[in-house]
Amino acid sequence: MTVMETETTDSRNDTCAGPPQAARRPDGQDQYTISEVVAFTGLTAHTLRWYERIGLMPHIDRSHTGQRRYSNRDLDWLDLVGKLRLTGMPVAGMVRYAEMVREGDHTYGDRFELLEATRRDVRARIAELQDTLAVLDRKINFYADAGRALASERSR
Secondary structure (H helix, E strand, C coil): CCHHHHHHHCCCCCCCCCCCCCCCCCCCCCCECHHHHHHHHCCCHHHHHHHHHHCCCCCCEECCCCCEEECHHHHHHHHHHHHHHHCCCCHHHHHHHHHHHHHCHHHHHHHHHHHHHHHHHHHHHHHHHHHHHHHHHHHHHHHHHHHHHHHHHHCC
16 A cells, blocks of 8 residues: 555545545445546546646556556545645645655655645635625625615605
8 A cells, every 4th residue: 555545545644535425336346447437526537647647646556458447545535636626726736745645754744834835825715705705795785775775666
């Protein structure tokens, strides 16, 4: 088991994914084709192959015919990658994180710093969005009040 696999499945470590998905197969029987992973994740086959090519994905097992076979650990990792994408983390940052995971435990500090910086960025974006939401709420209330006033004038 690689460090990346351990990070996503070992109960002693923080896991990458949320609750297990009902349609997943039990560990040991979790050999998914690329089309099944497309259905699970919503990613395209092209994106999955690209993630592998740029080093964002760990080594993907292959069948005897050379077809990719993904595991539950791979699905967990893809779930984390999806969350990192949602944070706005650049692909280069995600690849760097994946490299650090593969490098081993001595990179914990660097991984911590990368994720802390990402969390600060996310919190700043959330604050911006909350400010934007407040502006929208004021505008919506203005138009709701104006609409009621117009309706009241028309009914006279």
